[in-house]
Amino acid sequence: MARYIGPVCRLCRREGMKLFLKGERCYTEKCAIEKRNLPPGQHGKARKAKMLGYGLQLREKQKVKRTYGVLENQFRRYFEAADRQRGITGETLLQLLERRLDNAIYRLGFATSRPQARQLVKHGHFLVNGKKVDIPSYQLRQGDVVALRQSSEKNPAILHAIEEVKGRGIPEWLSLDAAASSGRVVSLPTREQINLPVQEQLIVELYSK
Template identity: 65%
Template sequence: MARYTGPSCKLCRREGMKLYLKGERCYKDKCGIEKKGYPPGQHGQLKKKLSDYGVQLREKQKVKRIYGILESQFRLYFERATNMKGITGENLLQLLERRLDNAVYRAGFASSRTQARQLVRHNHFTVNGKKVNIPSYLLKVGDVIELREKSRDNKLIVESLETSEGRGTAEWLSIDKAAFKAVVNRLPERSDIGYDIQEHLIVELYSK
């Protein structure tokens, strides 16, 4: 599947906020948006007023970039959220939070969602004792995510766990660093997201 392979910092600058795409670098002075707090490109410093459509589109792009989702997959999540009970926008964010790669990141096993996706694909984790290498795997209450025995000395994972407290963790996960595992104790709620997201704008965009 195609993925964006350009500079991650440009994406943060384009959305005007930190998306935490580069792990620990995002928490340091080297962060691109700290140095250049304006959109990339030769006209980036010019102030432009977006149309209603432009504002809605930017919000969708921001969420896609946070979770590393392509358009076709994002639309499938939206359609599923629409068919669920409750508020569509909140349902959408809950589905994205329940992805295995996101949970691996939230639990502190990876310093970014991109790194978490790679670790999942390389068979470093099990769910309920079974090997799962699908980043989009949707977790449910009671699922146990565990780092495989042979991966517990992986340098990237060990370093990420050591610095995870500074990044914060998700309250919907019970994390046992000593046992290298995390348990889904409840479904994620809107308050667990931790990003400045106006999901109603995405709903309005897709409802046109």
């Protein structure tokens, strides 16, 4: 699956908020939002005008896409899948994205950022219900157990991540067993448990045109 490989700090600046794409750097004064909270490019200052209608809908979609690291075609498939399910489409969309394996790895604290979690999954460092899964977009279900492979328990990047994010907290839909280096999907995530400051209804309106 294709992925964005360009500079990521400019993505945060374009959305005007921290997307936490650089791990621990995002929590320091070196963060681009802390240093230059302006859209990138030579006309960045001129882009501060208030957006309405389509522009606002587009920005909400871009925030979610960039936060979870998916590109347009994949994001549209997530939306179509959410639209087919019962319930509120916008909330279902966020739930599908939240249940990605790479996001769960990040939420459990085995990685400092979602891009790093994606790489760790691709390299086969994690098991789901005892079987190796190297697909970052793998959809977790209630009751699934995500565990670090025994051969990866001394991986420096993972050990550093675990130490770095100790105080970040685990969402309620997940439980962490630090001693066993594993986590369990306790329940499907609710909108209240997804701490993402976006208006998902605007995304639904954008795709419904």
